[in-house]
Amino acid sequence: MAKSNGDLPLSKMHLTESVESFERTHAEHLSGEWMTAEKTFNTENVKHTISIFGSARIPDPSDCTNTDPCLDMAQYYADAREISKRIGAYIESNQMIHTRLITGGGPGIMEAASRGAYDAGHNSIGLNIVIPREQRLNPFIAAKHSIEFQYFALRKMHFLKRARALIVFPGGFGTLDELFETLTLIQTGKMPRIPIFVYGKQFWDRLLNVKHLARTGMIDEKDLALYHMVDSVDEAWEWIAPILADLHAEYEAP
């Protein structure tokens, strides 16, 4: 039975108590989720990650029925798989035990990236999210390398906490949210600057007119340099390989 504190009518007190217990429950879930993820990263000895973002909806080319739009988008699946294979192969062949590829664990580009890593014998980490639609852990991530989240916000923090580079493939709201949150955090000094590669000139040029933001004073001219556009696996690899080499030299070489 709620006690009166003399200031609030009883009906309001019930409300206050339920808001408090709601907040307490969420705070417990939030901290529990954060700690569970920390534990997995620590158990796996992961200190540096290369994060890959992109659409949950882009299919494997073999799932297209030969229509141009499907094949056009599916090329990004093939490219995400190939670049991830190169990254995974580099990490494995150089025995970089603290460095891992990390994806959202779901379908589409996330699957392509986990699959490319798997092709190279690299165990990528999947930050899976519990959502009503499209929710399935892709088959290229072992259950012990998957971390399940209820909260997008915490998941994004874990995506970025150890990130040393980011590749962003075409995508919808989810991908845009992840890209713009990262750019905002870097722009506002809330996280260190990391290299961000936005993959697929044709797709992104049609979607974003960032020069307009600079021209109208919504961002600084220098903010245009916060990400770099790449348009092929080879071009992306030319940027990523030296980043991996630096990580190897600085943190992983015996």
Ligand SMILES: Nc1ncnc2c1ncn2[C@@H]1O[C@H](COP(=O)(O)O)[C@@H](O)[C@H]1O
């Ligand atoms: N089904 C999903 N599983 C895991 N992660 C997901 C899922 N759907 C969206 N996401 C996250 O958001 C982007 C992709 O969203 P799009 O709206 O399809 O661009 C992806 O990077 C995931 O982190």
